[in-house]
Amino acid sequence: MKALKYFLNTIYLYLAQGINLIFPILIYPFLIDKISLEGFGIIILLQVIMNYGTTLVDYGYNLIGTNEVSNSKSYENLASIVSKVLVVKFILLVLSFLMVFVSVFFIKPLQGKCEIVFLGWLNVVGIGLYPIWYFQGKEEMQLIGIINLVSKLVTIVGILLFIKGADDINLTVFFLSLSSVLCALFSWIYIYVRDKLRFSLPTPLEVISDLRIGFSIFLSNILVQLYSNFVLIISTGMLNTVEIGILGVYLKLRDVFVSVIGPIQQAVYPELSKLINSKLVKKTRELIRKTLFVLFSISIITSLGYYAFFDYINKLLFENNAEVLDMLAFLCILLIAPYGGLITRVLVANKKNKFVFLSTFFSGLFALVTSHIMVYKFSLKGALYVIFFSYLLNVVMGSYFLIKKKL
Template identity: 30%
Template sequence: MTKNTYKELIVNSVYLYFGQGINFILPLLVLPYLIKTLSSQSFGIYSFAFAFTQFSLLFVDFGFNISATKNIAENVLNPKKTKMTFWNVTSVKCFFMLVSLLFTFTILLSFSKFSYYKEAVLINFITVIGTILYPTWLFQGINKLKAMTIINIISKLITYPFVFIFVTNSTDFLQAIFIQSLSFLVAGLLSLIYLIKYQKFLFEGGVYNVKKHFMKNEIKDSFSIFLSNSSISLYTNSLTIFLGFFYTPNSVGIFSSMERLIRTIVFGVLAPINQAAFPIIINLKKESLPQAKDFFLKIFFFVVTLVVLVYIFIYFFNSEIINKFFHQYKNSESSIFIYFAAIIFPIAMGSVFGQLGLLGLGNELQKKIFSRIYIYIGIFSLPLSLFLIYKLDYLGAIYSMVFVEFLVFIVMGYFVKKYKFL
């Protein structure tokens, strides 16, 4: 590996860590404030809306954040190919957004149990519109991570302070949802301005070469990733949906506050290095598979070290964390967090094994295996989650999530080892 490659990784990682630091710090400021300000029922509705919207985001993204990134990174010196991918992927995402909106209306109107979540879910749909305008897959593919990070930071800094201004009593959950959703729309508008100014070739001549067979090819390329991501969502966001269906928003609030804090911590640490490393591994593999494997090994040990350090911090400062974030809950509820936090290891390493290992280093066979792992485990987790939640309330959701994340980590690790990527 050349010095320029290491320099590229370090520079991109620094920008992404800075941006992720904003993503990490602001939710850590907002989350305890919302838990303190909103009633347990309001926070449950707030959490349900975000969980429900994840299904729409999942459908609209359709795995393009990996497949389109890979496609553009492999053809970064071919402006026509990049432009064609951009417009065809964007067109597909717009169509999927309309389908998703129709589906959302149908579900909300069909189940009376979801009636008091209706306004919150519809307001949060602004997030879906924003993600279409903010093409992270394009920024990653053309290696403009600095610009992506700056846009992300500005959008958060513009919008998040309004949470503390307009969310002031226990029933202001709609205001909280609108403000946080607005950050995605602002990011989308800023990214559109950036692309028009600095990536003019994308817009010269208007919409470029959007045809049904090209759109179908984009869908086909990302379909296996979409299936795996759908399965991931089955055992993550479905837990909140099941809790909202069987129990009160209070149960949703207890589980969601812990789960969201843990995932904020994990992806605050992991996402920047994954985003920076993925296109580099793709390019290295084209030149030399051994070099790409060596790079993957270094990333693996780096992530292991980070995760261990994070858990050590949580373990020794658990009382301060519990007092700050979960002071409104019973002692038996808040103390569960320290044990639940151990899940950060399988979440982080399962992601590294899957995205950087099987997808980054692998070929079509490993891509199919990656997809099938999540599909089978996701399907298997549904009856398990339903049973545990029905019997044990929010504790059932916690037990289900811990079991499934460890299972994904073990199976991903097995195949990474089998194909000698590690």
């Protein structure tokens, strides 16, 4: 029965992510053709900056909130959890607005482009308020799929109908943000109508307590963004516009891969949390081993697929500007990327948030220190090397903490 539940939850999440996989296939080649690889690179740069805002607003609640909801004991307790999360997120949204708009002054391709930055920030609002943690905690993954499908279809139709050329970059960003805003809106309408949770204003002490609990995870997630995407921001001063566009496409291909493995990690996390809280060590280790095997298999298959179809991908997405060596460096990232997410979930479920912070801190520090040197010396390949070695360092340190604490 447990295996069937994991399977069904994973299927539901794949239905949710399926549109996320189809979306790049349908839209990215179209956008590159309409707004050029350089224009697409600007959009990816903007999205990277917005990821920092999204990470701030999330504040680790996709893990903490899921854990709390899955272990809630009563209607009143569930309503209290939701109320606290919403209050904290609205506070963080204000801070994210201030943080995101700093980029207008310091990042050259976005200087003076307040309108496109604001449209991009709407994506932060949508993703930040999307209660995926609520649905995961209640193990209602099918709802995520339905809501995600409807909102993505609206975006796809809008882009295909209204994006005509390079002058439509702002409109493109609006449609990309619209998807996440609709996800959040549809979700909260559904929760309000079905569950009728009564909102209660939490006390300042409750808000501060939640902020303290999530702080280590927030710092860790920010550092993950640092070593995953900061190199693109650094590269704007050293790579030409075509190379920035190529790097941006690689980052999006990585995100597509994360969309493939994400549902597996999300599906096992609630049960993983319960097993760890119940101190069922053998069952926990068995679940971890099986999940790692599946993740590794997907990594191998995906990497072989990207390599086998390199010529087609190069023509479709890179306008024949990519090199095989760049692709090989990218495939190394895909082979190591899945493990960090699962290790983080195990540590969080064990309430070892400081370990999560330490592993990502040193990985982020490595990216920060080496990005400029590596990009200057090795150009585009250097940027990909930084991402790979940062991922590797994070996985090695996280694994060390697990082994040391016999988790």
